[in-house]
Structures are given as C-alpha cells and as structure tokens.
Amino acid sequence: MADLDPRATQVLDLWFPDSGHWNSAQAHLNFWDERMQGGMDNVICSEFADLTQAGARGELDAWAETPRGRMALILVLDQFPRSLWRDTPGAFGQDIKACRLCLEGIGNGHYQSLPVPWERMFYVISIGHCEGPDHLERMDLCIRLVDEMEPIWPEALAPLADGANGQNKTVRGVIERFGRHPHRNAVLGRTSTAAEEVYIAAGEFPHQRKASDTVGST
DSSP, X not given: OOOOOHHHHHHHHHHSOSSOGGGOHHHHHHHHHHHHTTTTHHHHHHHSHHHHHHHHTTTTGGGGGSHHXXXXXXXXXXIXXXXXXXXXXXXXXXXHHHHHHHHHHHHHTTXXXXXXXXXXXXXXXXXXXXXXXXXXXXXXXXXXXXXHTGGGSOGGGHHXXXXXXXXXXXXXXXXXXXXXXXXXXXXXXXXOOHHHHHHHHHTOOGGGSOHHHHTTOO
C-alpha cells in the first residue's frame, strides 16, 4: 500500500482534529457548523490555496490509492473549493470528480474502512453536492448510508444520530422538485424557472442551515 502523502495528512489533521468533539453533542455540533458555515474559509484560503488548485489540476489523484488518501482528496475537491472559490463557478467545479471518488470508494471498501461517522458523512455530503441526472437516486443512497452509520455513533452523540439524515431528506426534496440546486443558478449563469424563483426568494436553502437546526429533522 502506498504511503500517505504528508500533505494529505495535513488536510486530515485540519478537517478532523483530535479535539474530543465527539465527547459532547454541543462540541460536535460546533465542529459541523465551523465546516459547513464558512468557518474554515480563512485557513483554506491562506494555507491550502495551492493544494486546492493542485487538486483541481489532477495532480493529487494518486492519493485515492489508499482509504485515508482518498478521504483527503475528497475534501480537497469537494470542500476546499467552496471556500477558495466561494460565490464563483469554481466552487462547484470538482463536484463530479469528488462524487465519482466517493462512489468508487464505497465500491472498493475505502469508505467502509473509515472508523467514525463524521468522516463517512463527508462522502455523503460530496455525493449529495453533485448535480446530474441520477441525483435523486444518489440522495436515496445518501439516506441509506447515514441510516447504516447508526451503530458506530459514539454514545455521547447518540441523540444526534436520529437527526443526522435531516439535511439529506431536505436536499432530496429540493432535487425531487427541481432536479438541481437552484441556489446555484445565479453563480452558474443559469436561468431559473418560475418555481425556482419562488424557492430562491424564500431563501430557505439547506446548505445555510446550522447543524443544530437539522437535529431531529425528518
């Protein structure tokens, strides 16, 4: 098995700190809100911009040879662009590749080797981010994957497990209605349908919901 690139280790240490956040429901919610609500933007833009660009150029593809390397590469392709290129088409430019890496990782056992649910959840997030004709089927897969994580949640986080699928079910509803993420239309230069204009005007987008707001969601 190939050795893990030290840069991949840096990515994993940043994204999954050994902070003990899994010992407290509130600390774990804070972990999610920091990553999902722009809290990592500064460090990614200042310390990982070159790495994010290298990932987009395909220069880190060898990372996918190992489970940990694949996890790091998925983060670099799916999460880091959303910080580095926020509010531009580049934020979504690697979604297809990241999704394919996730589906391949599920098929070859890399996903199953991840020991904790919050790491596996970033596979789920990446799969849900990627638009395409099979999006609804992939959202059903996301829901199944999260349901299957229940046995590996730490005891302290058990109260959060029931709500872990709230976001996926909300996104599924959006994809069922529109077949895409309408909140991206302006950034990507897409024309919104009349129904999408109503949805966008309401401003209740799943990606803007804090983790604490999704707990208990159905």
